Each structure stands twice: as structure tokens, then as C-alpha cells.
Amino acid sequence: MVSTLINAFEDLRTAEPNGSLKFRTSAKWPINTDKVRQALKEAGFSSKIVARCDVPNEYSAAIYRWAENLQGLPALVVYPETEDQISITVKFAAENKFTISVRCGGHNGAPMAPETILVDMRHFNSVKVNQETCQLTFGGGCNWGEVYEVANPVGLEAVGGGYWGVGVGGWHTGGGYSWLSGKHGMVTASEAENPDLFWSIRGGHGQLGVITEFTTQAYPNGGQALTGMLGYRPDQLSQVLDMLNERFFPVRTSQESLVLGFVRCPPHYQPVVAIMPWIQGDDAYIAKIKSIFTDTIQPMVDRTFIAHDQVQVSHGADGMFAVPGAKRKVDGLTTIGDLWPEMALEAWQKWEEYTANVPDCRGSVVLFECHSRVKIASKPSDATAWGARDPHYYAVCTGTSMTPVTDQYAEAFALETAELIAAHHLAKTGKPTRQWGLGRMNPDTQEFTYSYATNRDRLKQLKEEYDPLGVFQSPLGQQTHSTLLAKLDKGK
Numbered sequence: 001m002v003s004t005l006i007n008a009f010e011d012l013r014t015a016e017p018n019g020s021l022k023f024r025t026s027a028k029w030p031i032n033t034d035k036v037r038q039a040l041k042e043a044g045f046s047s048k049i050v051a052r053c054d055v056p057n058e059y060s061a062a063i064y065r066w067a068e069n070l071q072g073l074p075a076l077v078v079y080p081e082t083e084d085q086i087s088i089t090v091k092f093a094a095e096n097k098f099t100i101s102v103r104c105g106g107h108n109g110a111p112m113a114p115e116t117i118l119v120d121m122r123h124f125n126s127v128k129v130n131q132e133t134c135q136l137t138f139g140g141g142c143n144w145g146e147v148y149e150v151a152n153p154v155g156l157e158a159v160g161g162g163y164w165g166v167g168v169g170g171w172h173t174g175g176g177y178s179w180l181s182g183k184h185g186m187v188t189a190s191e192a193e194n195p196d197l198f199w200s201i202r203g204g205h206g207q208l209g210v211i212t213e214f215t216t217q218a219y220p221n222g223g224q225a226l227t228g229m230l231g232y233r234p235d236q237l238s239q240v241l242d243m244l245n246e247r248f249f250p251v252r253t254s255q256e257s258l259v260l261g262f263v264r265c266p267p268h269y270q271p272v273v274a275i276m277p278w279i280q281g282d283d284a285y286i287a288k289i290k291s292i293f294t295d296t297i298q299p300m301v302d303r304t305f306i307a308h309d310q311v312q313v314s315h316g317a318d319g320m321f322a323v324p325g326a327k328r329k330v331d332g333l334t335t336i337g338d339l340w341p342e343m344a345l346e347a348w349q350k351w352e353e354y355t356a357n358v359p360d361c362r363g364s365v366v367l368f369e370c371h372s373r374v375k376i377a378s379k380p381s382d383a384t385a386w387g388a389r390d391p392h393y394y395a396v397c398t399g400t401s402m403t404p405v406t407d408q409y410a411e412a413f414a415l416e417t418a419e420l421i422a423a424h425h426l427a428k429t430g431k432p433t434r435q436w437g438l439g440r441m442n443p444d445t446q447e448f449t450y451s452y453a454t455n456r457d458r459l460k461q462l463k464e465e466y467d468p469l470g471v472f473q474s475p476l477g478q479q480t481h482s483t484l485l486a487k488l489d490k491g492k
């Protein structure tokens, strides 16, 4: 079987059937993707397969992502419905020198060689609740909204994405922060079987295989929470920062969290200092904490509302950053020890000038996500692959653009702003930040070493052990087909 497929692949190295389309296929590996599809079917894959030659209709829909510039051009997009079909796909890829990328919520993007098979996990979307153990089991293709919609009606909530559309797959492997992180910490369950694989999943960027199902601890619904947005004028920023540092953070418990954001909302696109609060408690408690944000500084707009469960909270930011046309995005992310006013003021100045001068990029934002730091720091840094366990907040610098022409500005903005913030962290704490996004995921760079600290070597070792051919692509893996070919050539 193996040799039949490899020989068949020789025959697949011909031009795309539709020669008028321009793909990023390497000259060395032009592929007839219709034949690849046929070969995968012959190998036993029986569910839907969309091939690159199916452009524009089905293929365009199949590669669609949260951000247009994160879309790769995989050879095939497959929609497995069973674990067997995933196994067949992985085996086919390994035997035929294809690489695999996995899609869950589609909010991120892994580097995708033209010889990639994208495994779309959308059919793995069941959500089960075990009320006795308070555990939720959900498929590796769910988004968090789908999980909340099943858990919340039976009175449970989970440490999950703040926004409903984020996929559970990418969130567990490359995110992990929640409005509830301050209360319950990050995801902490453990696994007796394959502990190395389990360790690497949490923050290791899904580079070792396809995760078909997660089981996570849930908690009784903590009750109503204030969420939404308070908007302040630019000239109030210093006051807002003082208020947060002098009055909010000192009394903040695990019941409260917030995101401080710099945004330009349509239709006016004026710069706004936004506070997105999350305050859980009864009416009197919510009013007491909210008054910190409103009694001495009058917000320009108050779009806060009471949400009764995570479904409502996760829809709290719907539309807030919806700048029409800003469909191309790049993130620079960095942990920070504190919300230092001088750091935030400098980031504001950069963001304000940039978004004023490059209208095509005015959807760009800076967000300081300030969840309570105590629980996050309650595990040692080697407990999970993502090693940031020192008390921290994190900054998200998202550059957006409307056309490929201005991508470079968006990228420069995201990178430079994250660097600026990281420099403040270094000056204040004497330690480098942990960064991710924007090329920070190459295991051979110094930034990666800082970000993963002592976990770097273990991750690299596990990659060698569990994916020696580099079949799985991920932001971390960076293994392209050429790396794979080089390895195979070496082995000859």
C-alpha cells in the first residue's frame, strides 16, 4: 500500500488543471490536487474533500478564516467525521510527503505549505455534560460558544475563550486565557496516559497530532456579570490609568477583570479609551465596583449590560471592533508584569498617530488584558508547555489592514508596539517578556527561548519523538515540506 501511494504521487506532480489560477505552489512540487483527492479516497477516506482545483466557490469557503491574510492555500481541505478518517488522512500525508494543518475555530493561521492537507474539524462538535463530576467533554472542532450553549443551561461555566467564536482547539493549544482565569486559573486537569502529549497540548500549539476531544472541569455558574464597554475621551487616559492603578487593582478580587483597549469605532473613527469590564456579583456589588469607573471620571459612553451566563458574556464584544473592510490582521502579543502608566501612554501615542495617519489600518487596536494574576501564577512554569506562570497580564497589539498593500504597515505596527511594551517590561522587571505571534514561534529564535523558557527543549524533543517526519504544521512547528524532504533525503 505504501509503495503504491508513493508511486502514485510521482504521477501527481503535474500542473494544476486550471492553469489560469496562481497558487503559491513551489516550482518543485506542482500538484494535481484532483488526483490527490482521488488517491485519498482510494486510501479509504469517505467524507467530503475539497481540492484546490475546486476554486473559486467551494474552495474559497473551505479556506475562509477570521482574518483573510491568515488563509493558506492547502492542496486539500478534508472534513473527517470519525477518528478513523483522521488516521487515514495522517497516514496518507506521511506516506505521500504531504503536511497536515488543523482547523478548529479558524481564528489563527499556521504556516501552510502548498502540499498541505487542512483537516477541518467541524464535524467533531458534540458537547456532553457530566453533572456528577461537573465535567464537560467536547469535540476538537467546537467553538467556545457551542460549549457555553450546552453548559450554561445546566448551571455550569468553564474556563474558556472570552469571545464565543474562538475554537477550543487553538485556544487550548495556543491561548488559554479566560474571564474566569482569575477565579479558577488556567486549564489544570492532568492525564495519566501519554503525559508528554498532554503536557504539550496546553500551550504547545497543537503540533503533535489532531485532538479529537477535550474533557475539562466545569464550575457552577457564578451568577450574573457586568460586561460590555465604557468609553472615555483620549484626554482622560492618564486619569483612567491612575484610577485603575490606585483604586481598581488594589481592591480587585477574582470576581473582577477588565480589558483596557485603544480603539476607533465606526462610524466616526475617533480614538476611544475603552474599558471592557467583567464584574461578577449581585446588583449592589456590581454597582459598587462599577462606580470606581464612573464616579470621578465621567465616561463618554456607557454600553455596559448585565449578562446572565457565559453565552451572553462571550457576545459582549460583538461588533465592537467591527471596522468594515479590516479583514487582514496580524498580532503581536506579549506578557506584562503590570499596567504601568508610562508604558500605556507610550503605546497610546504610537497607536493614535499610526491609526490617524494610515486610514486603511484604523481597525488596529491595542488591548491590555488584565485578569487577576494570582491563580494564573499558582502553577510552576513547567506544568504546561506554555511557561508563563509568573504573575502577569498580557498585551495584544493587533494591526489590521484592508488590502495586501498595507499589510506591511499593520505588521510593523503590531511588532513595534509589542516591542515597545516588552521594553517597558524589561526595564521595570529586569526580565524579558514572553511573546507570541508574529514569527515568535520559530523554536530557533531567541524570542522563542524567552517565551517558552526551559520548556523549549522538551517541546523540541517531543516534536522529534512524536512527529519525526514533521507532518503536522503549526505556528510552532514551522516544519515545511522542504524540511521534511531534506530529512527524507538525509535518511536515504
Ligand SMILES: Cc1cc2nc3c(=O)[nH]c(=O)nc-3n(C[C@H](O)[C@H](O)[C@H](O)COP(=O)(O)OP(=O)(O)OC[C@H]3O[C@@H](n4cnc5c(N)ncnc54)[C@H](O)[C@@H]3O)c2cc1C
Pocket (backbone or CB within 6 Å): 066, 101, 102, 103, 104, 105, 106, 107, 108, 109, 110, 121, 140, 141, 160, 161, 162, 163, 165, 166, 167, 168, 169, 170, 171, 172, 173, 174, 175, 176, 177, 178, 179, 205, 206, 207, 209, 210, 211, 212, 473, 474, 475
Ligand atoms: C476575536 C478573538 C478573541 C480571542 N479571545 C481569546 C481569549 O479570550 N483567550 C485566549 O486565550 N485567546 C483568545 N484569542 C486567541 C485564540 O486563542 C487563538 O487565536 C487560537 O489559536 C484560536 O483558535 P482557533 O481554534 O479558533 O483557531 P484555528 O486557526 O482553527 O487553530 C489554530 C491552531 O491550533 C491548532 N489546533 C486547532 N484545533 C486543533 C485540534 N483539534 N487538534 C490539534 N491542533 C489544533 C492548530 O495548530 C491550528 O493551526 C482570541 C482570538 C481572537 C481572534
